Amino acid sequence: MQIQALQTVQEFGWIPAYDWWADHQVDHSSCFLASADWVETVPTMPSTVLGLELLLQDQSLDLQMASDLILRDVGATLQIMRLMSLELPYPESGPFRMATCLATLDTASWFAALSTNTMSYSTTPNELSGLWKHSRSVAQFAKLIAESLGEVSPEDAYLAGLMHEVEHIGLLLGKYSHAGTTQGPRLNQILSGSVMAALQSAKQRGSGSIWRYLLASAHALATTSSATSAKMQTPQRPFVV
Numbered sequence: 001m002q003i004q005a006l007q008t009v010q011e012f013g014w015i016p017a018y019d020w021w022a023d024h025q026v027d028h029s030s031c032f033l034a035s036a037d038w039v040e041t042v043p044t045m046p047s048t049v050l051g052l053e054l055l056l057q058d059q060s061l062d063l064q065m066a067s068d069l070i071l072r073d074v075g076a077t078l079q080i081m082r083l084m085s086l087e088l089p090y091p092e093s094g095p096f097r098m099a100t101c102l103a104t105l106d107t108a109s110w111f112a113a114l115s116t117n118t119m120s121y122s123t124t125p126n127e128l129s130g131l132w133k134h135s136r137s138v139a140q141f142a143k144l145i146a147e148s149l150g151e152v153s154p155e156d157a158y159l160a161g162l163m164h165e166v167e168h169i170g171l172l173l174g175k176y177s178h179a180g181t182t183q184g185p186r187l188n189q190i191l192s193g194s195v196m197a198a199l200q201s202a203k204q205r206g207s208g209s210i211w212r213y214l215l216a217s218a219h220a221l222a223t224t225s226s227a228t229s230a231k232m233q234t235p236q237r238p239f240v241v
Helices: 002-012 017-023 029-033 037-041 046-056 063-070 074-087 098-104 107-116 126-149 154-162 166-173 193-202 210-233
Strands: none
Touching: 037 074, 037 166, 046 063, 046 107, 063 074, 063 098, 074 098, 074 107, 074 126, 074 154, 074 166, 126 154, 126 166, 126 210, 154 193, 154 210, 193 210
16 A cells, blocks of 8 residues: 555645745745744634633543644644643654643643634634634544554644644744744744654655655545535526526
């Protein structure tokens, strides 16, 4: 299956945002090395905050339920990763575990970080809310593909799918430039090691990376699913003779 997967990659490929930048003479390495101070202002979805608030009313927090809520939200996941990078460095090997992060961090601190800046659907640009939805869809398909391939961790695949266009978030927020400074935290310090390794592998164009294939397939399935859903929801005009 892996040989067939690699052939599919080489034939069809995936063109994420950083490939577009590479085609336009933009150094991709600067994206991860540039300042990522904007991550602190990345919004979370109100539904995530509401769900967590309800969970926190119980005497003991269900870490798995809280983890599942956060992992559905690109902004919330980034905020937890940011807090973890400030608390202690990620292990060099091993998968990222959201539940472990929540248990390590102070509950009041991480909840305050998530609830400080929530997404307003009435004022948020369609591109930003659309990216949240698209990234979650890619993540879900990436996990399913990983489960069927048996080559990589489904949990890592989900996170890689969720963060597959992470650099683009700063651009949409208007707080990031390709020629950003190296002052302050950087994306490669905020993202976990497993996510960084997956994204770095996926960006190797024409290399036959399993991560490239996995994210390419997940991206294609998410795009097709979104287009099909939109078509089904669009009212059909009556046929007029």
